[in-house]
Amino acid sequence: MTDTAHAQPAAATQPALVEMRDMSIAFGGIKAVDEVSVNLFPGEVVGVLGHNGAGKSTLIKMLSGAYRPNGGKILINGKSVEIHNPRDAKKYGIETIYQTLALADNIDAAANLFLGREKKTLFGTLDDAFMEHETRKVMGRLNPNFKKFKDPVKALSGGQRQSVAIARAIYFNAKILIMDEPTAALGPQETKQVADLILQLKKEGIGIFLISHDLHDVFDLSDRVSVMKNGKLVGTVRTTDVTKDDVLGMIILGKEPDAPDASMMN
Ligand SMILES: Nc1ncnc2c1ncn2[C@@H]1O[C@H](COP(=O)(O)OP(=O)(O)OP(=O)(O)O)[C@@H](O)[C@H]1O
Ligand SMILES: [Mg+2]
Numbered sequence: 001m002t003d004t005a006h007a008q009p010a011a012a013t014q015p016a017l018v019e020m021r022d023m024s025i026a027f028g029g030i031k032a033v034d035e036v037s038v039n040l041f042p043g044e045v046v047g048v049l050g051h052n053g054a055g056k057s058t059l060i061k062m063l064s065g066a067y068r069p070n071g072g073k074i075l076i077n078g079k080s081v082e083i084h085n086p087r088d089a090k091k092y093g094i095e096t097i098y099q100t101l102a103l104a105d106n107i108d109a110a111a112n113l114f115l116g117r118e119k120k121t122l123f124g125t126l127d128d129a130f131m132e133h134e135t136r137k138v139m140g141r142l143n144p145n146f147k148k149f150k151d152p153v154k155a156l157s158g159g160q161r162q163s164v165a166i167a168r169a170i171y172f173n174a175k176i177l178i179m180d181e182p183t184a185a186l187g188p189q190e191t192k193q194v195a196d197l198i199l200q201l202k203k204e205g206i207g208i209f210l211i212s213h214d215l216h217d218v219f220d221l222s223d224r225v226s227v228m229k230n231g232k233l234v235g236t237v238r239t240t241d242v243t244k245d246d247v248l249g250m251i252i253l254g255k256e257p258d259a260p261d262a263s264m265m266n
Helices: 056-064 086-091 109-113 128-142 158-171 188-203 215-221 244-253
Strands: 018-027 030-040 045-049 071-076 079-081 094-098 176-180 207-212 224-229 232-238
Touching: 018 056, 030 045, 030 056, 030 071, 030 207, 030 224, 045 056, 045 215, 045 244, 056 071, 056 086, 056 094, 056 176, 056 207, 086 094, 094 158, 109 128, 109 158, 128 158, 128 188, 158 176, 158 188, 188 207, 188 215, 207 215, 215 244, 224 244, 232 244
Parallel strands: 030 232, 045 207, 045 224, 094 176, 176 207
Antiparallel strands: 018 030, 018 071, 071 079, 224 232
C-alpha cells in the first residue's frame, strides 16, 4: 500500500475525532464492508465516495449505531467505544443527516428542532418562546437568510429543510456529523446552500463525513476523500494532492493514482 492510502490531514497532532479501524460487516455471507479504516479530525470534511453498493452507507451506519459490525474498532478522541444503537452514537456527539430530510412536515422549524426533546415551562406547558428563540439563534448562525420560522416545514425548500435538519443536529451538540447524500434531493441553488452550511460547521470545529456516489458533490468541499469499491477501501487521499480525474480513476478502477513525486509529499 502506498502512503496515500493513509493520507492524514496536514496538521494531525491531536487524536482523531473518529477513527474506524478495520471495520467489517457481512450480510448473508456477502462482505458489504471488508476491513475498512477511515478517520476524521475536528473541523475536517472527509468525503466517502464509491459506486452504488460500494458499502459507503453500511460503513457509516456502523458509526451511527444502525448496524453492529462483525469486526473492527471505533475510537472517539482516541478512546475505544462501543456503539450499539443510535442512542450510544448521540452520546458521543454523532448525529446523522439523511437525504430523505426526515422532518415532521406539519410543524414549524422550532417544533422540529425540539421534536422528542421539547422544552417545558415550569407549568408543564410547551415553552414555545424559548424554543423559537433558540431556533432563531442556531439558524442565525447556520443560515442567516432563513426567515420562515412560523411556517410548517412542508412549506420550506429542500435546502431550507436541510438547514433545519442540520440545526437540529448541532443544537444538541453534535461534534461529528454524518451526511449521507445530503444534496441528492436538492437543486443546484439548494446544494450551494448546503455547501455553505458545511463550511460554517467546519469553522465551528465539527467533523463531517460526507457520503456521496457523485464525486462532483463532494470533491470541492472535502479535505480528504476515502474511496470504496466492493466493500473495500481503495484508498484515502488529500484533495489538494490529487485531481478529480485521479479520484474518478480510484472509483472506477479501484486502485490509487500513481504516486506523485515523493519529494513533493511532505
Ligand atoms: N440490511 C442489509 N441487508 C442485506 N444487504 C445489505 C444491507 N445493507 C446493505 N446491504 C448490501 O451491502 C452492500 C453495500 O450497500 P451500501 O448501501 O452500503 O452501498 P452504498 O455505497 O451506500 O451505495 P449507494 O451509493 O447506492 O447508496 C450492497 O451490496 C447492499 O446490497
Ligand atoms: Mg448509500
